[in-house]
Amino acid sequence: MNPIEPEILRVLHRMEEEDAEDRKAVGRPREDRMFTLHPDTSRLVHILIQSARCKSLVEIGVAHGYSTIWLAHAARIMGGHVTSLEVNPKSVEIARRNVKEAGLLSLVDFVLGDARETLKGLKGPVDFVLMDCWEWLYVDCLQTIVPLLRPGGLLVADNVEPGDAESDRYIRALEEHPLMETVPVPIGRKIEVSMRKSE
């Protein structure tokens, strides 16, 4: 049985169709685009959160709120909550509408601002982080995320493509980090799954 209720699936499927159209559009500024998380990645994230018993969830990069809905649904199952960091006020407005339509708004706190700064204001321990902003920010964000994560906490980063300079920089930073254990997972648009080890 699909664990997601039909009324939430309807919102997600509508957004998947919007994203497919959006990816065909030429010349639209990056800030106005959706770039939603791949549905398979979303499903994996939904499973990981439950399996690792994560309650305090953070996402970096909200866009129109597709991943937010998946996280909020997992948070509801776990009795947790989501903190969603986004720099674009227009995106937060759209995401808020979509998450509300899915009936999950009470589970999400939107924090507007540059995640490199807003992350510093979060209170740990955090159980799970989804990093899905622009890839050139990943290494900077990593430095703030690791101390926030509890031992055994998970960090999933989307769009990590070996051979791409920014992705390689992130992969190297993870390899060199003494507190992170990482595996690349070739699902969706390719992700890195990392766990914070005990000190």
Ligand SMILES: C[S@@+](CC[C@H](N)C(=O)[O-])C[C@H]1O[C@@H](n2cnc3c(N)ncnc32)[C@H](O)[C@@H]1O
């Ligand atoms: C790939 S999209 C996020 C897609 C979203 N996770 C989803 O599944 O629908 C990237 C988002 O990161 C946001 N972003 C870019 N730079 C940021 C920053 N410094 N702080 C927070 N968010 C940022 C962009 O505005 C954009 O909405």
